[in-house]
Amino acid sequence: MSSAAPLVIRFIGGGNMASALVGGLLRTGHPATAIQVVEPDAAARDRLVAATGVAPCAATPAEWPPCELAVLAVKPQVLREVARQHAASLHAALVVSVAAGIRLADLSRWLDGHRRVVRAMPNTPALVGAGVTGLAAGLGLDDADRVRAQALFDAVGSSLWVDDDAGIDLVTALSGSGPAYMMLMVEALTAAGVAQGLEADRAERLALDTMAGAVALMRTSQAPPATLRAQVTSPGGTTERGIGALQAGGFEALLATAVAAARARAAELGEMLGKDPT
Ligand SMILES: NC(=O)c1ccc[n+]([C@@H]2O[C@H](COP(=O)([O-])OP(=O)(O)OC[C@H]3O[C@@H](n4cnc5c(N)ncnc54)[C@H](OP(=O)(O)O)[C@@H]3O)[C@@H](O)[C@H]2O)c1
Structure with missing residues (x-):
């Protein structure tokens, strides 16, 4: 995102x-001087400023320089109040929310009808630069806005656009919650190793390195996962027996149920979090 006149980006929530x-922005060459942070928790703000060199915003909003892109990165429960507080200063900005569950129409309404809004759903591997983010555009976005929003998340992994809030609910259920599914898999595989007589630390290392290795292989290979799996599943071999046990236990159906359940919960949360007090 580096250029002669870097985009001025304001993070609300640090x-x-x-x-x-x-x-991610700093790694891709965005200058720290063009990043502002609004964060009331002095300890969190000082930590971020010390670690990155970004500019803390003054206590009075009237003193803030204008920004071109604002990222709302507060908890969903306070997003409404924060959006209302900042609405007047964001009329000329592209506004990106990463708050789980907050729908585009609610965000727009809380920003006084502002339509240059993006709803993003990153996942926790973004914390180590390996996230995947779903993005949905508000009605007022142009192509340049899309490029700006996407660059923000590509800097911490990859991203893809979906059509609407329903698409984000699905992203939430699959990749948003997905890291926890993978972690549960590693936990369960570790426990299975322990049950078969391995020491816990060795079982965990085997499980974790196996997951990392399988991911690396799937990423590097031209072949789809099903083909790679077939290649390691010799007729009459150990993998065939293990996979057979997983499938007989309903492994795929269980994952489908998990994603459907998480998607339904994402929709419920959107409904709940979007309500204005009466
Ligand atoms: N972490 C993830 O992997 C992840 C993944 C997907 C989506 N998200 C979304 O990202 C958002 C932020 O999550 P997080 O994990 O970064 O949470 P977090 O570490 O708690 O950060 C939120 C920060 O916002 C601050 N804040 C509270 N009220 C504020 C206000 N009025 N103005 C400015 N800042 C304020 C909080 O300060 P206090 O602590 O003092 O309240 C806190 O430091 C959430 O909506 C979450 O749904 C996170």
């Missing part, structure tokens, strides 16, 4: 996700 995104 916690984990903001730190990850700031780190």
